[in-house]
Amino acid sequence: MQLNEQQLESVYYISGPCLVLAGAGSGKTRVITEKIIHLIQDCGYKPYNIFAVTFTNKAAREMKERISASLSSDTIKGLHVSTFHSVGLDILRQEHHYAGIRPNFTLFDEYDQMTVIKEILQELQGTYADKDHLKDECQFWQNKISSYKNDLIGYDEIDQELNDTNQLAAIIYKRYEETLRAINAVDFDDLIYLPVRMFQNHETVLEKWRQRVRYLLVDEYQDTNASQYQLIKLLVAKRQRFTVVGDDDQSIYSWRGARPQNISLLREDFPELKVIMLEQNYRSCGRILKCANQLISQNKHDFVKQLHSKLDYGARINVIEVPDASLEGKTLVTELLAHHYMNKTKYSDYAILYRGNYQSREIQKALQESNIPFRVVGGTSFFAQAEIKDFMSYLRIIANDDDDKAFLRIINIPKREIGPTSISYLDTFAKKYGISLLQACNHPELINEVKPKTVAIFRSFYDMIDSIRTDLNGAEWEKHLEELPERLGYTDWLYLDSSSEKAAEVRLENVRTLLKWVNNAVNGDDNEFIGDMLINDAINKLCVRELLDRNEEEYELEEVQLMTLHSSKGLEFPYVFLIGMEEGLLPHETSIEENNIEEERRLAYVGITRAKKELYLMYCKNRKSRKRLETKVEPSRFLFELPEEDLHWPAKLKDNRTEEEKKQTMDSLFEQLLNTLK
Numbered sequence: 001m002q003l004n005e006q007q008l009e010s011v012y013y014i015s016g017p018c019l020v021l022a023g024a025g026s027g028k029t030r031v032i033t034e035k036i037i038h039l040i041q042d043c044g045y046k047p048y049n050i051f052a053v054t055f056t057n058k059a060a061r062e063m064k065e066r067i068s069a070s071l072s073s074d075t076i077k078g079l080h081v082s083t084f085h086s087v088g089l090d091i092l093r094q095e096h097h098y099a100g101i102r103p104n105f106t107l108f109d110e111y112d113q114m115t116v117i118k119e120i121l122q123e124l125q126g127t128y129a130d131k132d133h134l135k136d137e138c139q140f141w142q143n144k145i146s147s148y149k150n151d152l153i154g155y156d157e158i159d160q161e162l163n164d165t166n167q168l169a170a171i172i173y174k175r176y177e178e179t180l181r182a183i184n185a186v187d188f189d190d191l192i193y194l195p196v197r198m199f200q201n202h203e204t205v206l207e208k209w210r211q212r213v214r215y216l217l218v219d220e221y222q223d224t225n226a227s228q229y230q231l232i233k234l235l236v237a238k239r240q241r242f243t244v245v246g247d248d249d250q251s252i253y254s255w256r257g258a259r260p261q262n263i264s265l266l267r268e269d270f271p272e273l274k275v276i277m278l279e280q281n282y283r284s285c286g287r288i289l290k291c292a293n294q295l296i297s298q299n300k301h302d303f304v305k306q307l308h309s310k311l312d313y314g315a316r317i318n319v320i321e322v323p324d325a326s327l328e329g330k331t332l333v334t335e336l337l338a339h340h341y342m343n344k345t346k347y348s349d350y351a352i353l354y355r356g357n358y359q360s361r362e363i364q365k366a367l368q369e370s371n372i373p374f375r376v377v378g379g380t381s382f383f384a385q386a387e388i389k390d391f392m393s394y395l396r397i398i399a400n401d402d403d404d405k406a407f408l409r410i411i412n413i414p415k416r417e418i419g420p421t422s423i424s425y426l427d428t429f430a431k432k433y434g435i436s437l438l439q440a441c442n443h444p445e446l447i448n449e450v451k452p453k454t455v456a457i458f459r460s461f462y463d464m465i466d467s468i469r470t471d472l473n474g475a476e477w478e479k480h481l482e483e484l485p486e487r488l489g490y491t492d493w494l495y496l497d498s499s500s501e502k503a504a505e506v507r508l509e510n511v512r513t514l515l516k517w518v519n520n521a522v523n524g525d526d527n528e529f530i531g532d533m534l535i536n537d538a539i540n541k542l543c544v545r546e547l548l549d550r551n552e553e554e555y556e557l558e559e560v561q562l563m564t565l566h567s568s569k570g571l572e573f574p575y576v577f578l579i580g581m582e583e584g585l586l587p588h589e590t591s592i593e594e595n596n597i598e599e600e601r602r603l604a605y606v607g608i609t610r611a612k613k614e615l616y617l618m619y620c621k622n623r624k625s626r627k628r629l630e631t632k633v634e635p636s637r638f639l640f641e642l643p644e645e646d647l648h649w650p651a652k653l654k655d656n657r658t659e660e661e662k663k664q665t666m667d668s669l670f671e672q673l674l675n676t677l678k
């Protein structure tokens with residue numbers, strides 16, 4: 001592949017800070033990949049001194065694959081291509097002491113965070129009667145703590161004078177932090193927050209990392225948050241050897257603390273910044289690009305960008321109207337199948353994009369009915385399944401004695417005849433001695449407070465975990481890891497707990513997959529920190545992976561891909577169906593109320609620019625509202641902002657058929673199509 005002039009300039013400019021600012025599909029990610037190759041091959045950079053940061057693990061893997069195609073695995077050994085959170089995790093693993101945490105810390109997921117917050121709220125306000133309300137409140141505080149951390153605000157830095165909420169926030173946030181530190185856990189935001197804080201307070205540690213990070217590259221820069229920006233700034237220091245690439249028009253994560261203004265900030269903080277614009281789009285045909293450009297031109301702009309394509313102009317964009325949501329799936333499948341057979345495409349050439357995951361249900365049903373293979377990216381997580389949660393908890397407690405949340409999940413899986421009263425005694429006892437629940441199980445004084453029979457069960461649980469831990473840290477860890485389900489009695493328990501033998505086998509297979517990942521993570525060549533925390537590192541790596549990219553698969557299959565617009569960022573597909581182009585969905589009703597249309601327009605822009613060859617925009621005329629009433633909805637305003645001559649709207653229906661009749665026609669068309677395929 002021949003890079004264009006601006007791309008070459010971006011790749012070869014290595015003497016100072018560099019920002020590549022350009023629209024979708026212009027080859028920004030490609031610049032990063034080529035630049036890494038250039039740095040290693042031509043500039044004498046050691047791979048372990050290069051850090052490239054991507055937005056998802058999937059993107060990191062793809063980038064590594066691309067680099068491996070040009071350079072041998074020996075040449076790139078030690079190269080860091082990962083997400084911000086993985087970098088943060090690596091820093092914390094090595095420098096935990098300076099960050100005020102103990103080795104073998106656990107990474108808390110959202111569920112764990114919510115339980116901690118729930119306990120704090122209950123303690124503060126007595127027991128709640130209204131469970132739904134409690135859940136909302138926990139969510140509120142979890143978001144609040146998360147945004148404080150993303151904005152680098154500690155609990156003692158909250159402006160309490162401002163209002164009562166802030167006062168309460170300071171209290172809850174403080175208790176939350178104390179709890180996490182006591183359990184030796186960190187949350188997802190801590191993976192950036194703690195390293196930044198640590199670097200700010202420990203110049204020598206920072207210097208060590210500056211020596212390590214000789215060149216830094218960041219993809220999707222427009223969606224970095226304040227703490228990530230600080231991390232970049234601290235690491236690149238005076239040397240200023242870095243390249244960031246981004247597109248302000250694709251900033252779609254402001255709700256999660258992303259700061260598109262980090263683009264302007266870069267110019268202020270690094271006056272020598274070289275800004276390079278890329279202007280040729282290599283992804284989409286001319287028509288799709290024209291539509292995308294016209295749509296996004298309706299937003300206010302700080303940076304004026306040009307984008308043109310040398311590819312064909314392409315077919316008109318199909319706007320498809322569906323009478324109501326129950327027909328959405330069938331209509332889509334009918335279109336997709338017809339297209340698939342006429343053009344002899346692969347199923348993996350198609351992506352179906354939507355705003356919220358729930359929109360995919362009807363689509364999945366229709367795809368299933370017609371035997372079209374598909375995969376939901378970021379849908380129900382592999383990690384959300386009970387057996388995986390159980391097993392992750394086992395792994396967590398094996399790695400970290402203090403992980404009470406994990407302990408509580410698995411103390412009775414398989415059944416160990418321990419009732420809630422015994423657990424509550426154990427909890428009181430642990431608090432009295434300031435130790436964790438697992439440690440309490442082995443405490444000599446426990447016998448004075450709990451029945452001997454129960455003490456024996458607790459103790460044998462402790463012994464089992466302890467001996468597994470020793471084995472997993474020994475030479476034959478692989479064998480012990482493989483035998484873990486049997487040794488824990490988990491295999492037998494799965495057969496008892498599952499509805500059928502088949503279901504048990506599927507669940508056991510899931511557990512085996514998980515263990516295989518742990519094994520890979522330990523054996524993987526990107527694991528440079530071999531020591532006695534091996535398994536724990538592997539577990540934490542898995543947690544990061546889970547939290548970042550739910551339900552990722554290792555391999556690409558012949559499947560139609562379904563995903564939200566947010567998770568489609570950076571990807572491309574020959575044929576894209578964008579569904580739910582309706583007022584209230586895209587733009588979302590909350591954004592309409594809050595007058596935040598520009599971010600919604602960017603989201604639509606991201607969706608449209610995923611398509612290489614053809615694009616289908618679908619909307620329903622009626623959709624069930626939250627109150628489950630079927631209501632009439634309007635097509636999205638964004639449809640009318642696209643150039644009319646490039647769209648193929650449904651023929652204005654002259655027929656006088658009732659909606660019911662239209663539905664029947666649709667159903668029979670669908671049946672016919674299915675029959676021809678059988």
Ligand SMILES: Nc1ncnc2c1ncn2[C@@H]1O[C@H](COP(=O)(O)OP(=O)(O)OP(=O)(O)O)[C@@H](O)[C@H]1O
Nearest residue numbers: 002003004023024025026027028029030282283570
């Ligand atoms: N110089 C080039 N010649 C041919 N194809 C290219 C060139 N540069 C990039 N491409 C191809 O164009 C497509 C888009 O590139 P890439 O994904 O890097 O764009 P991007 O700017 O990162 O897009 P997005 O903003 O959506 O992340 C890819 O298929 C890539 O391989």
Ligand SMILES: [Mg+2]
Nearest residue numbers: 028029219570
């Ligand atoms: Mg990209």
